[in-house]
Amino acid sequence: MTATSLFLFTAIAFAALSPGLDARAxxxxxxxxxxxxxxxxxxxxxxxxxxLEGERRELLAEVAALRSQxxxxxxxxxxxxxxxxxxxxxxxxxxxLAKLRADALRSLPGTQTPADPTGLQPxxxxxxxxxxxxxxxxxxxxxxxxxxxxxxxxxxGGATDIIGGAAGFDTHAAETGGHGHGSVERGFNLRELxxxxxxxxxxxxxxxxxxxxxxxxxEAEEAFVQTRQFIPGLQVxxxxxxxxxxxxxxxxxxxxxxxxxxxxxxxxxxxxxxEVGVQVNWLPSLPIYTLVGFEALxxxxxxxxxxxxxxxxxxxxxxxxxxxxxxxxxxxxxVGYSGALQFGASLxxxxxxxxxxxxxxxxxxxxxxxxxxxxxAVYRYDSxxxxxxxxxxxxxxxxxxxxxxxxxGLGSQPxxxxxxxxxxxxxxxxxxYGFAPRWTxxxxxxxxxxxxxxxxxxxxxxxxxxxxYTANVTFNPTEFSRFxxxxxxxxxxxxxxxxxxNQVWVQFQMSLGAHGxxxx
Amino acid sequence: MQNAKCTMRMxxxxxxxxxxxxxxxxxxxxxxxxxxxxxxxMLARVVGGDAVRxxxxxPPDRDAHYLLAKPSMLVxxxxxxxxxxxxxxxxxxxxxxxxxSANNPRIxxxxxxxxxxxxxxxxxxxxxxxxxxxxxxxxxxNPHYYMDPPRMARVASALAGRLAAMTPAAAxxxxxxxxxxxxxxxxxxxxWRRQVAGAPGxxxxxxxxxxxxxxxxxxxxxxxxxxxxxxxxxxxLRDLVARLKGTRGVIIHxxxxxxxxxxxxxKSLGWKVARxxxxxxxxxxxxxxxxxxxxxxxxxxxxx
Numbered sequence: 059m060t061a062t063s064l065f066l067f068t069a070i071a072f073a074a075l076s077p078g079l080d081a082r083a084x085x086x087x088x089x090x091x092x093x094x095x096x097x098x099x100x101x102x103x104x105x106x107x108x109x110l111e112g113e114r115r116e117l118l119a120e121v122a123a124l125r126s127q128x129x130x131x132x133x134x135x136x137x138x139x140x141x142x143x144x145x146x147x148x149x150x151x152x153x154x155l156a157k158l159r160a161d162a163l164r165s166l167p168g169t170q171t172p173a174d175p176t177g178l179q180p181x182x183x184x185x186x187x188x189x190x191x192x193x194x195x196x197x198x199x200x201x202x203x204x205x206x207x208x209x210x211x212x213x214x215g216g217a218t219d220i221i222g223g224a225a226g227f228d229t230h231a232a233e234t235g236g237h238g239h240g241s242v243e244r245g246f247n248l249r250e251l252x253x254x255x256x257x258x259x260x261x262x263x264x265x266x267x268x269x270x271x272x273x274x275x276x277e278a279e280e281a282f283v284q285t286r287q288f289i290p291g292l293q294v295x296x297x298x299x300x301x302x303x304x305x306x307x308x309x310x311x312x313x314x315x316x317x318x319x320x321x322x323x324x325x326x327x328x329x330x331x332x333e334v335g336v337q338v339n340w341l342p343s344l345p346i347y348t349l350v351g352f353e354a355l356x357x358x359x360x361x362x363x364x365x366x367x368x369x370x371x372x373x374x375x376x377x378x379x380x381x382x383x384x385x386x387x388x389x390x391x392x393v394g395y396s397g398a399l400q401f402g403a404s405l406x407x408x409x410x411x412x413x414x415x416x417x418x419x420x421x422x423x424x425x426x427x428x429x430x431x432x433x434x435a436v437y438r439y440d441s442x443x444x445x446x447x448x449x450x451x452x453x454x455x456x457x458x459x460x461x462x463x464x465x466x467g468l469g470s471q472p473x474x475x476x477x478x479x480x481x482x483x484x485x486x487x488x489x490x491y492g493f494a495p496r497w498t499x500x501x502x503x504x505x506x507x508x509x510x511x512x513x514x515x516x517x518x519x520x521x522x523x524x525x526x527y528t529a530n531v532t533f534n535p536t537e538f539s540r541f542x543x544x545x546x547x548x549x550x551x552x553x554x555x556x557x558x559x560n561q562v563w564v565q566f567q568m569s570l571g572a573h574g575x576x577x578x
Numbered sequence: 579m580q581n582a583k584c585t586m587r588m589x590x591x592x593x594x595x596x597x598x599x600x601x602x603x604x605x606x607x608x609x610x611x612x613x614x615x616x617x618x619x620m621l622a623r624v625v626g627g628d629a630v631r632x633x634x635x636x637p638p639d640r641d642a643h644y645l646l647a648k649p650s651m652l653v654x655x656x657x658x659x660x661x662x663x664x665x666x667x668x669x670x671x672x673x674x675x676x677x678x679s680a681n682n683p684r685i686x687x688x689x690x691x692x693x694x695x696x697x698x699x700x701x702x703x704x705x706x707x708x709x710x711x712x713x714x715x716x717x718x719x720n721p722h723y724y725m726d727p728p729r730m731a732r733v734a735s736a737l738a739g740r741l742a743a744m745t746p747a748a749a750x751x752x753x754x755x756x757x758x759x760x761x762x763x764x765x766x767x768x769x770w771r772r773q774v775a776g777a778p779g780x781x782x783x784x785x786x787x788x789x790x791x792x793x794x795x796x797x798x799x800x801x802x803x804x805x806x807x808x809x810x811x812x813x814x815l816r817d818l819v820a821r822l823k824g825t826r827g828v829i830i831h832x833x834x835x836x837x838x839x840x841x842x843x844x845k846s847l848g849w850k851v852a853r854x855x856x857x858x859x860x861x862x863x864x865x866x867x868x869x870x871x872x873x874x875x876x877x878x879x880x881x882x
Contacts, residue, residue, distance in 0.1 A: 111753070156746035159739070185736035189687040190666045190696040190718045264678065287683035291656065341681040343657050347649035390649030395637035398648040438648075442640050442834055445809060495809055495836065536807065537644070537671070538710060577675045578647055 107158050114151045117144050198257035198265075201571035203312045205250045207242060208564040215244040217548060217559035225551040226482055226510040226521035227325040228413055229361065248272075252279070252310060262286055266299075268310065279310070279332065293339050301331040302339065302351045302386050303404035304455050305434040315451065315490045317544045317563040321504035321526055322457045322484025326430065328360030331406075335380055347390035347400075357381025362428045362459065363408035371423040373467030374412050382408045397439050398578065404432040411461060420469030424478065430459040445495035446534070451488075458483035458509065479513040482506070488528075496535065502528040507551060522551030530563075539568040609745060612658040612685075614669050615642050617724035618695060620862045622662050625737050625756045629748040633658075635676075638857035641834050642668055643714065643807070647676040655680035658691065660744065662737065665696030668721035690744065696721060698736040699729040702792060703785070714807025725856070726789030727871055728767070731760035759864050766868055770794055773879045780878050781818070781843065783831035786856055787874060796878050799827050802839045810839035819846040828881030830874070832856035852877035 101109075121144050124137070211217035218241045222229045242249060251271040259265045268280040282297030300308035306320060307330050319329055335355035342348060356379040357363035363382040368374050384406035393399045408428040415422045434455040441448030459482055465475025488502035504526040511520040530544035542565040549558045608631045613619035619634035626632065633654040636642045642664065655661065655676055663669055677686060685691040701719025708717040723729045738756035742749035771794055779797030782788070785806055791798050799822060804814040829840045829851040837853060844851040854877060858870045 114750075155749065159743040159746055159749065162739070162743055185693055185698060185738075185740035189692070189694050190701070191670075191687075284678070286686060288681075290683060291681050293681050339681075341652065341656055341679075345653065347653045349649075388649070390653075392650040392653070395640070398646060398650065400649055438646060440640070440646065442637070444641060444644075444835055447836075536710075536714075577679055578649055 103158055103162055107155060107162075110151050110155050110158075114148060114155070117148050117151070120144060121148070196257075198255040198267075199572040201252075201254050201569055203252040203254075203310075203567060203569050204248060205252070205311055206566045207247050207249055207317060208245065209242045209247060209561070210244050211559050211561040213557075213559045217561050218242065220548060220550050220552065220557045220559055221321065221324060221526075223550070223552050223557075224321075224325055224506055224524045225553055226480070226507055226512070228415060228480075229325055229328065250311060252312065258286065259283060291341050291343060293341070295337040295339075296335070298332070298334045299337065301333060301353055301355065301384055302337060303331055303384050303406060304386075304432050304457065305400070305402055305436055305453065306455065307331055312567050312569070315453075315488060315498075315500050315532075316502055316528055316530060317542060317565045318528075318546075320455070320484075320486040320488075320502070321506045321524070322455065322486055325506050326361050326457050326459050326482065326484055331355075331359050331362065331384075333357070333359055333363075333382065335382075346392065347388070349386075349388040351386045353382075353384045354380040355382040355384065357408055357410060362406060362411060362430055364412050365410060366412040366414065366423075370412075371414065371421070371467045372470055373423050373472040374425060375410065375466075377410045381410045382406065395440075396442065397437065399438075400434075400436045400578065402432075402434040404430075404434075406430045411463070413461075413463065417468060422465050422475075423467030424463040425466045426461065426463035426477070428459060428461045430457060432457040441492070443492075443495070446492040446498065447495040449492040449498075451490040453489075454485070454487040456483065456485045476515040481509050481511055483509045496533060498532045498534075500528075500530045500532065502526075504528070510551075522556070524548070524550040526550075538570075539566075541566055609741070610657050610659045611662060612654045612660070613662045614673060615664055615724065616857045616860045616862060617730070617867070618662045618664055619860065620858050620864070620867050621695075621730060621734050621737060621759075622660075623861075624759050624864045624867075625734050625752055626741055627748075627751055627755055629741070629745055629751065630660075634860050636669075636857075638855060638859060639833055641832075642857075643671060645669075645672045647672040647679065651676050652680045655685065656682050658682060658685050660691050660693060660740070661685040663692070663694045663696075664721055664724060665694030666701055666718050666721035666723075667716055668696075690740070693737060693740050695723065695730075695733040695737075698733045699723055702788060713803070713805030720785055720788055722786040722856075723789050725787050725871075725874070726793055727763040727868070728793065729789065730867075731756075731763045734759045762864055762868060766871075767793075770871070770875045773875050777828075777878050777881050778826040780827055780881060781822075781829045781840075781849075783835040783840065786832060787830065790871070790874055791878075794875070794878070799825075802829070802831065802835075802843065809836070815839055815842055815846075818843060822847055826881060828852060828877060830854060830877050850880055852880065 121141060124141055124144075127137075213220065249272060252268060253271065254266065254268040256266045257264070262285060263283045264286055265283045266280055267278070270277045270279040278298060280297070280299050282295050282299040284295045285293055288294060302308060304323075306314070306323065307327075323330055333355035335353055337351055337353045339349055339351035355363070358365050359382065365381065366374050367376050384404065386402060386404040388400055388402040390398065390400040406429070411426060411428040413424045415424060432455060435453070437452045439450040461480040462477065463480070464477050465473060467473060484504070484506040485508065486502060486504045488500060490498050490500040492498050505523060506525070507521055507523040510523060511518055526546055526548040528544060528546040530542055532540060532542040534540050542563070544563040544565070546561040547558070548561070549556065608629055609626065611622045611626060611630045611632045613622050613632055613634050615636045616634050616638040619632050622630055622632045635651045635654060636645055663673060683689065687694070696719070701721070701723060703716070704719040706712070706715050706717055708715065734756040735753070738752035741752045774794045774796055777796060779799045780791070781800045781802060782798060783802040785801065788798065790796070800818050802810045802815075804811055823846075827847075827849055829843050829849055831837065831840045831851070831853055833853055833855050837851075840851045840853075843849065854873050855870065858867050862870070
């Protein structure tokens with residue numbers, strides 16, 4: 059049913075793409091055409107406007123002069139007729155001018171280069187419609203962002219595996235014994251090379267493609283198009299993209315204020331919710347910023363909508379997408395020029411989520427549904443000083459995930475095991491302060507598993523919570539380059555008791571090319 | 579007629595959408611104009627008069643190069659009929675992102691609702707290499723033309739044309755007010771020239787008053803920044819002192835620019851330092867703009 063309504067919606071939306079709603083409104087405003095004035099048609103529009111304006115001014119002056127005549131002369135029939143004739147002519151001129159202006163508006167030129175060396179010649183009476191920009195012709199804007207780190211920890215390089223092994227979360231990293239997202243070697247690493255392309259496709263669409271190159275792998279991190287001229291307020295995005303849930307979810311690693319991703323994202327979404335699908339967002343014209351969004355996603359993301367299928371275990375179902383649906387709301391009250399405040403709430407439901415757990419002897423296949431919700435809040439203070447001095451960012455997000463899974467297989471044998479209900483949550487809170495021009499200091503607290511339990515056949519197993527403390531100092535020589543020094547201490551609940559670690563990172567990032575601006 | 583056809587073709591929901599989207603604005607409602615900076619807001623207010631309602635996105639005490647595309651900006655952009663931008667990539671760090679998220683197709687570049695001042699005038703310092711090793715360069719030209727009153731007058735008359743095309747009923751008011759602004763600038767110009775005549779020149783922090791210097795034939799002796807967008811280093815400041823020791827001039831910097839560098843130069847060279855707003859107040863009128871230029875002229879003249 060959802061798929062049907064989605065299709066119907068898309069069909070309607072495309073039918074409504076017909077251009078020119080505003081143009082039609084403008085045409086309606088223009089008065090009906092009058093008898094053509096006796097003027098050469100070859101005259102440039104701007105000259106013609108100037109000439110008609112001049113004529114109109116003269117006639118207005120003449121009417122004013124006549125009206126200021128002594129009372130005795132006024133009121134005669136001939137006098138009134140003269141004024142009426144002049145006023146008729148003025149009206150004609152005005153409607154002709156209005157028509158010319160409406161024409162000019164419809165035929166605004168594109169990019170242009172003013173030729174006048176002094177900049178002081180009379181202006182084009184319509185105002186040029188072009189944009190002066192360094193954007194390079196028809197090529198997409200390209201940027202390349204290498205993310206290099208030096209890394210070390212006091213657990214023989216195993217600290218990232220300790221995060222992935224947090225008790226109760228059943229992450230991919232735990233299941234496969236390590237090397238999930240964000241795993242690095244001790245020493246120097248080129249974690250990722252982000253190559254992004256963006257530009258407008260045609261009058262209707264903008265497009266982005268972001269490739270993440272790491273080692274020998276190239277991953278299409280994002281590849282989507284987004285509508286430009288839709289129904290005002292409505293925007294549709296489709297392709298592969300970072301979901302609009304939460305605040306940090308759609309940020310690329312180079313936008314993070316810390317070297318690594320927050321623990322709740324790492325443990326609940328395997329890093330981030332990044333899916334193929336459709337997003338529709340609606341920004342109603344309200345005095346307070348309110349954005350509402352819905353997504354229908356294929357449903358392959360680790361942690362919430364993993365789809366392993368019969369190839370992994372015979373007892374796993376194979377179900378057509380979309381299998382994951384999300385919704386989000388963002389509200390931002392205006393707090394003046396010096397601040398920005400935004401609250402968000404997200405909800406998601408997956409129709410199918412499959413996991414494989416290590417059983418006593420053979421791996422267990424679990425299958426069921428997942429529901430999650432999240433709350434986020436961000437406050438940014440802009441001190442107005444240059445190079446970020448005195449700026450403050452406070453940011454926090456909470457996510458809670460519930461998985462209702464059944465054991466459907468043991469090894470290659472289908473079984474009908476008891477249902478297991480998992481509930482886990484995660485929270486992070488961070489503050490970043492610009493303590494000097496171009497320098498920031500950041501502090502972050504990550505908590506995971508404040509709620510951390512499994513209900514199976516009336517019995518509840520609870521797991522301990524995990525936490526991480528992070529501090530960093532960042533130096534941004536310009537907005538295109540960055541050095542970051544980060545220390546973290548983790549204290550995690552593992553299957554065999556608690557595991558602690560200390561980590562240090564030194565990061566260098568830079569942005570090469572026409573890197574676009576970031577959204578809030 | 580067209581709506582009737584749509585109804586049959588697209589069904590009930592589509593009709594509702596089209597009717598909603600095509601509902602004409604109330605006849606007397608002022609045009610919603612969003613200006614990126616307070617100078618452009620001043621211009622929109624001066625030219626538009628009662629026919630416009632102006633919202634300014636960037637506060638006057640901030641550097642318009644570096645702003646965050648905040649949700650509150652999106653609220654204004656979402657409701658805008660006309661966007662008046664400085665252009666020439668001054669707002670490139672935040673305006674494109676804001677426009678992408680504002681879900682308002684009327685004000686995208688190329689649409690009648692997008693007006694960029696830089697496209698109306700000729701820019702100086704055009705054609706510099708697009709090489710970031712030279713700092714925060716603007717290959718399309720210096721975007722700070724809002725410090726040049728005659729160029730602003732030209733932008734005003736172009737803006738009058740655009741507003742006239744959008745609300746033809748108020749056309750004569752727009753052009754009359756734009757002309758009045760141009761006349762006020764022309765009347766003040768000789769006095770500015772007289773005041774700065776014989777001034778030895780100025781050190782600016784950034785290339786933000788270059789148009790004014792060119793207009794009034796004032797020599798720019800140096801910049802506090804070693805290259806645009808990079809904070810002054812000690813060696814750069816020492817070089818400047820060595821080069822300018824014993825000469826005369828004045829140091830002028832904008833309120834949001836740090837004053838350590840300018841103060842160091844002032845002390846070492848024995849010059850005066852002036853800290854002035856680069857933008858007019860958010861609700862400024864034409865008189866406030868001319869007074870704002872008066873301040874800069876007086877500061878330049880104080881180097882004599």
